[in-house]
Amino acid sequence: MSYLVLARKCRPQTFEEVVAQEHITETLKSAIEKDRLAHAYLFCGPRGTGKTTTARILAKALNCQSFDRATPTPCGTCDSCVAIAGSRSPDVLEIDGASNRGIAEIQALRERVQYAPQGRYKVFIIDEVHMLTKEAFNALLKTLEEPPGYVTFIFATTEPHKLPPTITSRCQRYDFR
Numbered sequence: 063m064s065y066l067v068l069a070r071k072c073r074p075q076t077f078e079e080v081v082a083q084e085h086i087t088e089t090l091k092s093a094i095e096k097d098r099l100a101h102a103y104l105f106c107g108p109r110g111t112g113k114t115t116t117a118r119i120l121a122k123a124l125n126c127q128s129f130d131r132a133t134p135t136p137c138g139t140c141d142s143c144v145a146i147a148g149s150r151s152p153d154v155l156e157i158d159g160a161s162n163r164g165i166a167e168i169q170a171l172r173e174r175v176q177y178a179p180q181g182r183y184k185v186f187i188i189d190e191v192h193m194l195t196k197e198a199f200n201a202l203l204k205t206l207e208e209p210p211g212y213v214t215f216i217f218a219t220t221e222p223h224k225l226p227p228t229i230t231s232r233c234q235r236y237d238f239r
Contacts, residue, residue, distance in 0.1 A: 073115055074112070074115055074119065075119065075122075075136070075138050075147070076119060076135045076136060076138065077090065077091055077116075077119055077123070077134075077135055078135065080112050080115065080116055080119065081112070082111075082112075082239070083111070083112050083116065083238055083239075086105075086116060086236045086238065087116065089236070090116070090120055090123075090236075091123075091134050091135070094123055094124070094131065094134035095131055095132065095134055097131065099124075099214065100214075100233070100234035101206075101209045101213065101214060101215065102206055102209070102214070102215040102216075102217070102232055102233040102234065103117075103120075103214070103215065103216045103217065103233060103234050103235075103236065104191075104217045104219070104222065104225070104230060104233035104234070104235045104236065105117060105216065105217065105218045105219070105236050105238060106218075106219055106220075106222040106235060106236070106237050106238065107220070107237055107238025107239060108220060108238070108239075109220055111238035111239065112238060113189075113218040113219075113238050114156075114187070114189050114218050116238075117156075117187045117189075117216040117218055118146065118147075118154075118156075118187070119136065120185070120214075120216060121146055121151075121153075121154045121183075121185040121187065121214075121216070122136035122138070122142070122143050122146045122147070123135065123136045124181075124182060124183040124185060124214060125142045125143075125146065125151070125153055125154070125179075125181035125182055125183055125185070126140055126142055126143055127140035127141060127142050127143075127181070128140050129182070142181050151181075152179075152180055153179040153180055153181045153183065153184050153185065154184075154185045154186075154187070155171065155174060155184075155185070155186050155187070156187040156189065157171065157186070157187065157188045157189070158189050158190060159188050159189060159190040159191045159192070159193040159194050159219075160189075160190045160193040163193045163194045163195055163198060164195055164197070164198055165195065165197040165198050165200075165201050167198065168194070168198040168201040168202050169201055171186060171202075171205075172201065172202075172204075172205050174186075175205055175209065175210065175213055176210075178212060179212050182212070183212055183213070183214050184210075184212055184213050184214070185213075185214045185215075185216065186213070186214070186215050186216070187216045187217075187218070188215070188216070188217050188218070189218045190218065190219060190220070191217040191218065191219045191225065192219045192220070192221040192222070192224035192225055196226075199225075199226050199228075199229055202229070203228055203229065203232075206229065206232045206233075207232065215233075217229075217233060222235070
């Protein structure tokens with residue numbers, strides 16, 4: 063029998079289930095509906111406010127096989143949604159910036175950016191992005207300046223002031239509260 067931590071079992075799976083962040087979820091849904099997506103997002107806020115969860119939901123919404131622009135909520139049941147929820151999707155890479163903070167990890171990410179996605183988008187989620195080294199940020203900058211059209215970056219941080227202005231200026235920022 064496998065056990066699942068209650069917080070993971072009860073984690074929101076759709077934009078509608080995210081609590082107290084309607085200002086963000088509605089804006090993201092509208093961007094999907096109008097096909098006005100940014101190539102890089104910066105999710106800022108205290109721990110436990112839903113930054114990483116919202117990033118995962120956005121990744122599912124962008125790659126859901128039951129995608130309907132009029133209702134941009136992921137179905138949660140298609141192969142893509144199930145793979146993303148289980149951290150098995152080749153199109154979604156989630157990196158912990160605290161433990162993968164060096165230039166080698168970012169160079170490996172840059173290589174993966176070059177491969178086309180199986181679905182519609184390749185989504186790179188970097189949690190605790192403020193922990194990356196200066197060299198890693200510099201390596202990431204080139205890719206952020208001219209990403210392929212099928213790539214979306216989502217950076218999550220509790221300390222946005224630690225990010226270089228060259229990175230933050232290339233992201234659409236959302237403040238979670």
